[in-house]
Amino acid sequence: MAAGLAPEIQLAQRLAANEQVDRARALRKLRKFISAKTQRTAGGFSHDELLKIWKGLFYCMWMQDKPLRQEDLGNTISQLIHDFQNAEAQHLFLQTFWQTMNREWNGIDRLRLDKFYMLIRMVLNQSFELVKRNGWEESQIDLLLEMLMKEILHPDSHAPNGVKFHFIDLFLEELAKVGAEELTADQNLKFIDPLCRIAAKSKDSTLVEVIVQGIFETIIDQAPFAIEDLMRELKANEKANKQTSRKRSRKQDRGTKGMTSSQEDDPELEEEEEEDDDDGKKEQRAPRRKSTGDIGPVLQFNFEAVADRLFELSSRQNIPSFNRNCLYKVVRKFQNLAKGIFPRIDFLNDVSTDEDDDMFSRKRKRKRRMRAKVGKEGDGKEKSRARNRGEESGMKVERKKKVKNRKKNN
Template identity: 60%
Template structure:
């Protein structure tokens, strides 16, 4: 019997990561983290592309074998945070590149019951990659490298990425970017971060990618514009309050000392000056914090100009140009101070079918206005549309017994056009000018 061949450490870890026992998989994940830290500390001991592909295959099946949603979430967070174990940016870049290549390769083999856990894993890895970019101070070169990686591996036509990976990435990118950098990113940095999506939207031949970029990136920016401006105004007001509070600090301290001697009145300017009732204002404050979440700030005019510059190129497909021009108009309206919500009547927000009812009320108000101005009742009455007239004609035809006898097929069968069976008309009173149908004569044999 020959000597036993020693497998490379990456293959050994991959086999343990895909093991049947959860204890073995958890122990392999911890060993993998230590192995990454120890190997990337040396300049000559960095990973190769093939080695990281083997590592990610073991991590993929480690996630595949994990059951129970809470444990899946914990494992996904542990796997995604492995990007911070790499000591160099080149190793981090290669680790993220092999992750998206692994997802593109294995996506078609994922069954319906396991899709949610891998959707969650993609979201977490994207979140941690943006967080690693944040720790580097949003350095311009590193930002361009990450955006180029994501564009090449996911959105490029030669990437072979499935539609599920593309759609989910475009759906969660702006959301994860908001979570990581909404508090510190400027409008110029945000424009630089969405510029690759503008470029892809003007060149892609895939209508699904165009729709997902338009809906997940540009339309989301338009929808969040009122929240972004409200947050900006709140920050400006807070800065003004801080500036005025510094000037009034000496006056407030004097009033505090005066108020401190009065019985039953706590001093002003304290945190505990007005004690809220438990369960009232505290819950309101928490609700306000949930509603006033941070959003990304954009210079809408700059975004519209950059998008127009790319979309107006002669190589842009006509379908892409037509779709992007609609977005450009909305961005230009936002730059001019016009919000999409201003065009919707206030009644439409209070009614589930507000749009239809508002149009009906508007039509009725015009008819009443004609009556008041002297147009006469006959002139003010709106003419019936041809649709109700045809329905009334069919209804009257169904009520006439003579017409119903002439219909082919006899009783109980549908007409020639396959219409529904109409109920038998009830006897009505004789109207003036209406000819009643003749009564049927009883058949008698000839000669009697």
């Protein structure tokens, strides 16, 4: 390797090495290099330097085989965002990641596609984690959403459909994993607001349908689970308040110092307090669903606010009629949810079981046999009729011949 090359190029070349040991060593050096360079007051990375680093990381993932190692590598690469020591460099690192994926996506073969889907999921997850570590500041949320929309869903981004659609499918799921327990309904509406605007204005009908299905219909489908989680949290808070009020009333009943000293000597009262503390902690946690059909954490939304926002955007002038019709249907569903009316699940009645399919297939076979039988009988009757006609006509001819012969003889 030439000594005159920039350190970013050297690291990128080593990250794309054939040997897994060399790639792992280069990745460790890259973490130290990022941390050291961004700690300086005048230090940092340029846009081109980070593009070179991401090209090396892209081919580092490209060269990695075996699913478990791919998962570990994807986790390590996505965690690099936290090694940057300033927000500007972190933002630029995420921006160059999406630019790299857009540039290289069409060259990925089907055998390597899954690991890059996984890498996108992990980087998006850590992007939300970064905002979470900054306390969900509004400025940080705006900065992240602006970058994501610009690099992925904006018409000028030239992002492949595979990147766009995968991003939309992951958006709510990864946001819920990171912030379901902390984000409020207003903050969640802020996160999906750019997607609402794109769904209203985009001239790409396929993209509009994907946003409607991947974002709005997902929220509607998860509404019962979101309400269930909310009720569980309210009950947990109510029980926790009862526990604290019970403790206060006990302390007030004891009153004097002498009573408190006797309480210290009484192990039963101490055990009671410890049990109360444990119960309070357990209730405050408000455990999530642990059923076999668990869909994971769910975001809370104000359905009426979502409906109003979508109606406001779709009722503006110069909105394509296709977009308006799609959004109006979704608005009605959100308005019904705000009134407590959940969508009916009729499709389950249309799905037939294997027994039904067998029964229908037997009926069809029986009908076919009956038709074939009727057809054969019909053919037989036609033949017999034709035969009878032929016999009758033959008999008539013979009669005519006999009559002629008699006349001649006479």
